[in-house]
Amino acid sequence: MALLEWSEDLSVGFDEIDNDHKKLIDLLNDVDAAVAAGHAPHVVGGFLEELISYTIWHFRHEEDLMQAHGDPDILMHKAQHAELTEAVEDLHLKYLDGDADVAQTLLPFLKDWLTSHILETDMKTGAFLASRAA
Numbered sequence: 001m002a003l004l005e006w007s008e009d010l011s012v013g014f015d016e017i018d019n020d021h022k023k024l025i026d027l028l029n030d031v032d033a034a035v036a037a038g039h040a041p042h043v044v045g046g047f048l049e050e051l052i053s054y055t056i057w058h059f060r061h062e063e064d065l066m067q068a069h070g071d072p073d074i075l076m077h078k079a080q081h082a083e084l085t086e087a088v089e090d091l092h093l094k095y096l097d098g099d100a101d102v103a104q105t106l107l108p109f110l111k112d113w114l115t116s117h118i119l120e121t122d123m124k125t126g127a128f129l130a131s132r133a134a
């Protein structure tokens with residue numbers, strides 16, 4: 001079973017962002033599947049790196065959209081992205097050092113963070129962008 005599944009409940013009402021989130025969830029599930037399949041740390045690490053670099057790309061994408069449309073919440077939203085990027089990079093380094101369990105710490109952390117960030121913060125941004133695009 002997938003760690004997290006995209007559903008309409010997670011839709012922010014703006015396709016460009018929803019599509020990114022679907023891809024993000026796919027990559028998160030790929031890491032989970034690699035762990036479940038018992039793959040070697042360097043293989044899991046490869047999936048993890050893909051997830052992290054896509055996350056960073058996606059944050060930048062959202063921030064560019066907010067900037068282009070003059071979203072008044074951009075600073076608060078960017079601060080949340082920066083905080084997560086730092087936390088994930090820190091956990092990634094610990095994983096590379098062999099003292100973080102990706103399945104026990106990083107994946108549940110990312111799953112919970114992404115879900116609450118999408119539901120609370122991205123939802124507002126999606127509504128704002130949809131109103132601007134209308």
Ligand SMILES: [Fe+2]
Pocket residue numbers: 059062077081117121122
């Ligand atoms: Fe966001």
